[in-house]
Amino acid sequence: MATVSRRDFLNKGAKIVAAGSAGLLAACGTEKTGEAPAVHTRKTFRWKMVTTWQPHFPVMGEGADRAAKWIEEMSEGRLKIDVYGGGELVPALQAFDAVTQGVAQMSHGASYYWAGKIPAAQFFSAVPFGMNAQQMNAWLYFGGGLKLWEEIYADFQLIPMPGGNTGVQMGGWFNKEIRSVDDLKGLKMRIPGLGGKVIAKAGGSAILSAGGEIFTNLERGVIDATEWIGPYHDYLMGFHKIAKYYYYPGWHEPGTVLEFAVNKRAFEELPKDLQEIVRTAAYRSNVMMLSEFEAKNNVYLQKLRETGKVALKRFPEEVLNAFRRYSQEVIDELVEGDPLSRKVYESFSKFRKEVGGWAEISEKVYYNLIGGME
Amino acid sequence: MATVSRRDFLNKGAKIVAAGSAGLLAACGTEKTGEAPAVHTRKTFRWKMVTTWQPHFPVMGEGADRAAKWIEEMSEGRLKIDVYGGGELVPALQAFDAVTQGVAQMSHGASYYWAGKIPAAQFFSAVPFGMNAQQMNAWLYFGGGLKLWEEIYADFQLIPMPGGNTGVQMGGWFNKEIRSVDDLKGLKMRIPGLGGKVIAKAGGSAILSAGGEIFTNLERGVIDATEWIGPYHDYLMGFHKIAKYYYYPGWHEPGTVLEFAVNKRAFEELPKDLQEIVRTAAYRSNVMMLSEFEAKNNVYLQKLRETGKVALKRFPEEVLNAFRRYSQEVIDELVEGDPLSRKVYESFSKFRKEVGGWAEISEKVYYNLIGGME
Numbered sequence: 233m234a235t236v237s238r239r240d241f242l243n244k245g246a247k248i249v250a251a252g253s254a255g256l257l258a259a260c261g262t263e264k265t266g267e268a269p270a271v272h273t274r275k276t277f278r279w280k281m282v283t284t285w286q287p288h289f290p291v292m293g294e295g296a297d298r299a300a301k302w303i304e305e306m307s308e309g310r311l312k313i314d315v316y317g318g319g320e321l322v323p324a325l326q327a328f329d330a331v332t333q334g335v336a337q338m339s340h341g342a343s344y345y346w347a348g349k350i351p352a353a354q355f356f357s358a359v360p361f362g363m364n365a366q367q368m369n370a371w372l373y374f375g376g377g378l379k380l381w382e383e384i385y386a387d388f389q390l391i392p393m394p395g396g397n398t399g400v401q402m403g404g405w406f407n408k409e410i411r412s413v414d415d416l417k418g419l420k421m422r423i424p425g426l427g428g429k430v431i432a433k434a435g436g437s438a439i440l441s442a443g444g445e446i447f448t449n450l451e452r453g454v455i456d457a458t459e460w461i462g463p464y465h466d467y468l469m470g471f472h473k474i475a476k477y478y479y480y481p482g483w484h485e486p487g488t489v490l491e492f493a494v495n496k497r498a499f500e501e502l503p504k505d506l507q508e509i510v511r512t513a514a515y516r517s518n519v520m521m522l523s524e525f526e527a528k529n530n531v532y533l534q535k536l537r538e539t540g541k542v543a544l545k546r547f548p549e550e551v552l553n554a555f556r557r558y559s560q561e562v563i564d565e566l567v568e569g570d571p572l573s574r575k576v577y578e579s580f581s582k583f584r585k586e587v588g589g590w591a592e593i594s595e596k597v598y599y600n601l602i603g604g605m606e
Numbered sequence: 607m608a609t610v611s612r613r614d615f616l617n618k619g620a621k622i623v624a625a626g627s628a629g630l631l632a633a634c635g636t637e638k639t640g641e642a643p644a645v646h647t648r649k650t651f652r653w654k655m656v657t658t659w660q661p662h663f664p665v666m667g668e669g670a671d672r673a674a675k676w677i678e679e680m681s682e683g684r685l686k687i688d689v690y691g692g693g694e695l696v697p698a699l700q701a702f703d704a705v706t707q708g709v710a711q712m713s714h715g716a717s718y719y720w721a722g723k724i725p726a727a728q729f730f731s732a733v734p735f736g737m738n739a740q741q742m743n744a745w746l747y748f749g750g751g752l753k754l755w756e757e758i759y760a761d762f763q764l765i766p767m768p769g770g771n772t773g774v775q776m777g778g779w780f781n782k783e784i785r786s787v788d789d790l791k792g793l794k795m796r797i798p799g800l801g802g803k804v805i806a807k808a809g810g811s812a813i814l815s816a817g818g819e820i821f822t823n824l825e826r827g828v829i830d831a832t833e834w835i836g837p838y839h840d841y842l843m844g845f846h847k848i849a850k851y852y853y854y855p856g857w858h859e860p861g862t863v864l865e866f867a868v869n870k871r872a873f874e875e876l877p878k879d880l881q882e883i884v885r886t887a888a889y890r891s892n893v894m895m896l897s898e899f900e901a902k903n904n905v906y907l908q909k910l911r912e913t914g915k916v917a918l919k920r921f922p923e924e925v926l927n928a929f930r931r932y933s934q935e936v937i938d939e940l941v942e943g944d945p946l947s948r949k950v951y952e953s954f955s956k957f958r959k960e961v962g963g964w965a966e967i968s969e970k971v972y973y974n975l976i977g978g979m980e
Contacts (some may be wrong), residue, residue, distance in 0.1 A: 285740030305878060361976060364972055374897050374901030375901050401969075456741040504679060508679040515893055522744075531960070546967070586904040590904045600973075603970055
């Protein structure tokens with residue numbers, strides 16, 4: 233795009249209009265060429281962003297609020313976005329449809345919520361024994377992942393943008409110790425998605441509970457265990473008051489990508505500058521949410537430890553091996569019945585294998601090296 | 607900020623000017639209140655960005671080019687930034703001074719290059735046995751790190767912004783095997799900064815060579831070893847043609863933060879929207895560069911392996927332990943003589959300790975769990 237300096241405006245006969253009390257100047261002009269001029273239609277837009285989170289939910293909901301604020305600031309208020317929590321405009325799990333239909337122009341959530349509609353979408357958020365945050369970003373931005381995601385969402389008039397990451401989650405809260413695979417038999421655990429299918433294969437049952445009901449269900453023994461996110465959110469949920477065993481690692485969600493999805497037509501109606509502003513805000517949101525999780529999970533892990541009532545446990549090797557075996561079965565079944573899932577999984581697993589080789593001599597070694605340091 | 611719709615413009619008597627051949631409309635107007643109007647001074651800015659990299663250097667230099675492009679697109683060309691490689695406008699290592707003095711408005715580099723001027727700045731890029739990329743971002747954005755950095759750079763009329771990360775680097779190329787600490791005695795290694803001081807404590811000597819001279823120096827035996835970055839850049843440098851042993855991990859640079867530094871006065875002259883655009887582009891650059899390193903280091907590690915001539919080696923435990931011990935001595939000496947370094951190190955090391963506790967049950971466990979997966 234050509235740059236138009238202030239002097240160019242004057243030379244080209246642009247008008248200078250003295251503004252009122254603020255004493256600001258407003259200049260506008262166009263170039264004679266057919267190129268987009270530096271100053272053109274100052275059209276304003278008002279969007280709705282629906283989210284899958286409770287209003288102002290820590291990190292994710294607050295992060296969606298922040299993203300809207302950045303976009304408003306970068307656009308001088310030309311793109312103002314009203315953010316809605318789940319249920320405020322449409323139910324949380326209708327966010328995808330709402331944006332497809334144009335009821336809202338944008339959403340924030342996670343792609344595995346749409347597994348019923350698009351099984352392949354799960355690879356763009358988290359799959360058991362998948363990639364972590366750093367690896368997912370590398371795959372999406374530089375390994376072809378985002379391109380596949382865009383192709384798939386295009387059928388729903390949506391443009392996906394990575395817009396956050398939880399990092400490695402925790403394995404969950406249990407009201408009994410898990411010593412072997414046998415302890416999973418008959419276990420009623422709140423765990424959605426592919427992780428839930430793994431628990432079912434291990435002899436347990438995967439129960440779905442909305443966020444607001446988990447605490448009561450666990451307290452009353454309707455469920456024996458629940459996964460949620462990590463120390464920060466889990467502390468706020470109060471699970472440590474009613475379950476003693478807190479297991480790691482979160483094999484089922486090793487680095488869940490959060491997504492913005494934008495209505496394609498609404499996006500295309502934006503001038504190029506606002507399009508780039510929306511895209512860039514999504515990148516900022518991506519690194520900010522992961523950083524906030526990483527910083528706050530520390531602090532709240534400490535608080536959980538200080539209660540003196542939480543038994544932090546690593547899943548036994550045997551149990552993790554079973555989870556891994558069942559996870560592969562679950563993914564094989566997913567891929568077998570769905571060509572689109574197969575296509576995405578091929579890209580995903582090829583990249584995972586390559587990036588795993590690099591991790592073996594970089595991040596993995598370094599984590600093991602600094603373990604136990606002051 | 608108030609939103610001004612198109613109809614508001616008309617109601618307030620704004621002028622609509624038909625543009626030439628493109629048939630675009632240009633509208634401009636102001637509100638009557640003293641608030642910043644949605645459309646105000648369309649002043650344009652032209653900045654210079656000096657970098658510490660060779661022109662269009664892979665990832666970092668290309669990333670600086672990209673950041674300038676995003677800013678230009680988001681601002682509709684109102685902020686156009688010309689990017690200069692090291693030596694094109696000022697020598698690479700004068701980038702900091704050039705921005706302080708306003709010769710350029712912005713720079714891209716890494717804060718440890720300014721250690722001679724500000725020893726404490728090293729904590730904002732990389733220190734031996736420090737934090738990795740994910741942890742550094744968490745400390746900077748949510749652990750008080752960036753605030754300290756801003757305070758320190760304010761004395762130099764600069765605003766720092768994290769703007770990239772290399773991830774865990776490699777330990778370097780050696781023309782002989784390192785079996786014990788004794789093999790470091792007399793070793794002439796190209797390694798700058800605190801890492802160089804560690805090598806000196808171990809009985810070697812740290813040699814400084816500009817990027818363009820390293821290959822020849824290593825080939826001719828002027829140096830016995832060199833560190834550089836990671837598989838992608840190291841492959842491009844051709845080190846595998848003249849050194850057999852490629853050591854990991856990069857204990858001296860476990861997640862080097864790259865920086866933008868912006869001249870404070872130039873930044874403050876920008877309207878708020880352009881300020882936010884510059885900030886947001888820096889975040890995007892941060893996650894993009896790390897992702898590009900992560901994705902390409904895989905690919906080039908593979909290429910290095912395929913040569914059949916590279917012996918990938920982990921530093922022996924004894925050597926790593928010595929590096930760790932000497933690193934702590936080097937940091938203790940740095941901190942002892944400089945209150946500012948002490949202040950930053952206190953924040954850095956407190957956060958490192960906390961985040962390390964979290965890593966022990968999250969990323970570290972997960973890396974070990976997926977190690978060896980297909």
